[in-house]
Amino acid sequence: MTLDPKDWDAFRASAHKMLDASIDKLANANEGRVWTPLPEAEKATIQADLPIQGKSTDEMQKQLQSFLPYGVGNTHPRFFGWVHGTGAPSGLMAEIAAAAMNVNAGGRDHVAPVVERQVLAWSAEMMGMPAATSGLIVSGTSMATIIALKVARDQAMQGANGALVGYTSEQTHSCVAQAFDILGLGREHLRKITCNAALEMDISALKAAIAKDKAAGFMPFLIVGTAGAVNMGAIDDLESLADIAADQGMWFHIDGAFGATAKIGQHARARLTGVARADSLAFDFHKWLQVNYEAGCVLIRDEAAHRAAFSDRPEYLRGSERGLAGGAFWAVDYGPELSRGFRALKVWAHLKEHGVAALAAVIDRNIEQAQYLERLVKASDKLEMLAPVPLNICCFRYKFDRDCDALNEEIVVRLQESGIAVPSTTVLGGHMAIRVNLTNHRTRESDLDMLVEAVVRIGGELET
Secondary structure: OOOOOOOHHHHHHHHHHHHHHHHHHHHOOOOOOOOOOOOHHHHHHHOOOOOOOOOOHHHHHHHHHHHHHHOOOOOOOOEOOOOOOOOOOOHHHHHHHHHHHOOOOOOOOOHHHHHHHHHHHHHHHHHOOOOOOEEEEEOOHHHHHHHHHHHHHHHHHOOOOOOEEEEEEOOOOOHHHHHHHHOOOOHHHEEEEOEOOOOOEOHHHHHHHHHHHHHOOOEEEEEEEEEOOOOOOOEOOHHHHHHHHHHHOOEEEEEOOOHHHHHHOOOOHHHHHHHHHOOEEEEEOOOOOOOOOOOEEEEEOOHHHHHHHHOOOOHHHOOOOOOOOOOOOOHHHOOOOOOOOOHHHHHHHHHHHHHHHHHHHHHHHHHHHHHHHHHHHHHOOOEEEOOOOOOOEEEEEEOOOOOHHHHHHHHHHHHHHHOOOEOEEEEEOOEEEEEEEOOOOOOOHHHHHHHHHHHHHHHHHHHO
């Protein structure tokens, strides 16, 4: 019994149909609806009994092709929701190659560790970190944060005197608190520091919190700076945070999920110099760098500390000087996963094909587009801004005389359901905001014009 096709030529023909359909989807990504809900009839083809007998490759190709219109919509230029990357057509070939090899990238001596180490070296260079920086390609910033904070925790525990406590901004992503839970530190030991008017961590409040905890017998061990807060793009004063961490002997971690990558561009580079001073950094390739999901990265300055936090191979994973069990880099020594897909290949291929200059240009253009949208909002007597625009996120609302929050949320839902655009919502200063994130290489200024026109039109309809 084998699972190989009985007819390789027929399989090849079906695979070519699938590839052509996928390319057609990407070639027409600028057209049609942004989001299309999955119809009940299509759901029924998925929610079926456990298959006992299989289907032909051709039948499966047709069903897979039928799924293509029903994704999140983030390949469309008017997808502005949350912080979703767009990906690029170039990702298809790397994914095909990775699927054909089907390697376990957890270790051993083969192409995957070589590619991964090269991607990590390029990542450290882009972020201004030392050449000896350690790291790992992971599913995303949530996993990267867990890995980084475990290294920080393990280092702190060597001289711990009192319960460990860490500090971060009120605007920091929830994955930091989740990491505290997962690592057994407890959410209650993560201090959320108030922010200033620009929604950046208040440096004076941080210093006061550290002093208070020390006086109470706690051990401050970690400061988490944010490079691009997910609510509205705020960048903490990373240089000042690095200074405090160095002065207090604390680990300095940066949550740079999307914002840290703006370091390669021109518009935000000066505000991101502190990234180079991080003890650890978490960021995503699959957001602003346009690599297909999943592709996150953790960088850790101290390779020995990183390896010590995870390296505990049993006898059956023992390395050797020669043969397949050799190799200088086993990813399992640097993270919790032994079974790992070849994520690094699509990152390597993406950087090689497009180059950092083109990716930087996309980032800078998105920042300019966020500023353009801010000008459109300020020019309208029906709209008002709810936060500054320090990076690529613009938060505003329609000015209603009544039920302003509920009605602005209704505007967003109607935009999504109509297929015109997909912004998301957030709450800033106690007000519901229409939140527009720009991490899309396909977005044009005309898409933002269309968005504003639709918001004003729907708002007017809701006023009557």
